[in-house]
Amino acid sequence: MPEKKKTAAKIEDRRTNKSPVPKTAKHPEPVRTRASSTAAAAVPQPWNSQQQLTAFEAAMKLFHARDLRQARALFQQAVDGPERDVAQRARLHMAMCDRRLEQETVSLRSAEDYYNYAIALVNQRKLAEAREHLQKALEISPGADHVHYALAAVLALTGDPAGAHENLKRAIEIEPRNRIMARQDADFSAVAGQPLFETLLYPEKKNW
Numbered sequence: 081m082p083e084k085k086k087t088a089a090k091i092e093d094r095r096t097n098k099s100p101v102p103k104t105a106k107h108p109e110p111v112r113t114r115a116s117s118t119a120a121a122a123v124p125q126p127w128n129s130q131q132q133l134t135a136f137e138a139a140m141k142l143f144h145a146r147d148l149r150q151a152r153a154l155f156q157q158a159v160d161g162p163e164r165d166v167a168q169r170a171r172l173h174m175a176m177c178d179r180r181l182e183q184e185t186v187s188l189r190s191a192e193d194y195y196n197y198a199i200a201l202v203n204q205r206k207l208a209e210a211r212e213h214l215q216k217a218l219e220i221s222p223g224a225d226h227v228h229y230a231l232a233a234v235l236a237l238t239g240d241p242a243g244a245h246e247n248l249k250r251a252i253e254i255e256p257r258n259r260i261m262a263r264q265d266a267d268f269s270a271v272a273g274q275p276l277f278e279t280l281l282y283p284e285k286k287n288w
Contacts, residue, residue, distance in 0.1 A: 127157070127162070128161075128162065129161065129162055129163050129166075131161065132157075132160075132163055132166055132167070133161075133163065133166055135154050135155075135161070136154070136155070136158040136166050136169065136170055139152075139153075139155045139170070139173065140173070142154065143155075143173060143176075148177045148180055148181050149177075149181070152174055152178070152181075155170040155171075156174060159171055159174070179209075180209075188213070191217040191218075191220040191221035191224055192217075194213045194214065194216045194217035194220070195213075195214065195217045195224070195226070195227050195230065197213050198210040198217065198230065198234075202230070202233075202234060207234050207237055207238050210234050211234050211235070211238070214227055214230055214231040214234060218231065223254060225251045225254035225255040225258060226251070226255075228247045228248070228250045228251035228254065229247070229248065229251040229258050229261070229262070231243075231247045232244045232245075232246075232247035232248035232251060232262075233265065233267035233268065234267075235247060236267055236268050236271045237270070241271045241276075241277075244268070244271055245271075245276050245277060248262055248268075248280060259280070259281060263281050263282075
């Protein structure tokens with residue numbers, strides 16, 4: 081009987097010694113889980129093609145609405161997408177946003193301010209931007225013949241003969257001397273031979 085008691089005591093000792101082992105083995109598992117989930121959250125997920133295109137289209141709407149700062153931010157996101165063509169177009173429009181945002185810092189108030197700035201843009205061959213500023217000048221001063229004349233020249237250079245004819249005609253109506261100037265102006269050379277311009281610049285030919 082005493083021997084059995086000793087054996088039972090040894091078994092109890094073994095159980096007592098082994099009990100802390102599982103606790104130690106299980107402890108690192110939640111630590112590894114937390115570390116891996118934190119690392120996954122820290123890595124940004126790349127955009128797919130659809131997300132990139134959606135951002136670009138939203139940026140274009142803002143761009144046309146002249147919300148240039150918000151548009152630029154979305155164009156920047158579209159640059160980081162996988163589609164190279166969309167990324168390239170986004171870069172170009174970002175540059176356009178930057179240029180226009182720089183122009184907004186220029187203090188333009190009167191029609192002459194817009195006209196003079198537009199002429200500077202024409203000299204740099206930034207014709208689309210020059211056109212916008214000339215149109216703003218006409219909104220302020222619709223009877224300014226020199227603004228109509230400059231806008232006609234820009235439209236002729238950018239391939240809009242109908243708009244060029246309309247504005248040149250108005251410039252001549254306000255100030256007839258603009259007809260003589262236009263005859264010698266190289267900016268109208270691309271449209272000078274067209275019938276409407278021939279009639280406008282050389283009305284005396286009707287009587288020949």
